[in-house]
Amino acid sequence: MNTPLPVYIKSHKGIKSNPLVSQYNLNLVKASLRSFELPENAITISKRGDSTIYRYTHTVTMSSHQNYGWSDYAQIIEYTRDGQRAYEYSGRTPNGNTHNNFMETFRSISPIINQLFSR
Numbered sequence: 001m002n003t004p005l006p007v008y009i010k011s012h013k014g015i016k017s018n019p020l021v022s023q024y025n026l027n028l029v030k031a032s033l034r035s036f037e038l039p040e041n042a043i044t045i046s047k048r049g050d051s052t053i054y055r056y057t058h059t060v061t062m063s064s065h066q067n068y069g070w071s072d073y074a075q076i077i078e079y080t081r082d083g084q085r086a087y088e089y090s091g092r093t094p095n096g097n098t099h100n101n102f103m104e105t106f107r108s109i110s111p112i113i114n115q116l117f118s119r
Helices: 019-021 096-117
Strands: 008-009 029-030 041-050 051-062 069-081 086-093
Touching: 008 096, 019 096, 051 096, 069 096, 086 096
Parallel strands: 008 029, 008 041
Antiparallel strands: 041 051, 051 069, 069 086
């Protein structure tokens, strides 16, 4: 899929075999990845309960022990509230251009992701 930012899907049970993955050529990463292990300068999408999380990781810092780190990110959590879709935005982007790319990628990929994660 051609988006301003690369998109990765955390591969939960059944996602890999979903026809939308191959139709849109979606990239998969292990669902067990910790936040500092996510691809940098990319959006990683995951499902937690009824929420879909779109996390843009822009900087990863590793500790001196190399088995732990942290990341700077922006994220949108999409969920149902009072029968409608609701959105929470947290974190930060390094600049306005990156923010615009994050939002444009979110708008273009979210309908596909909603289909992918629908039951």
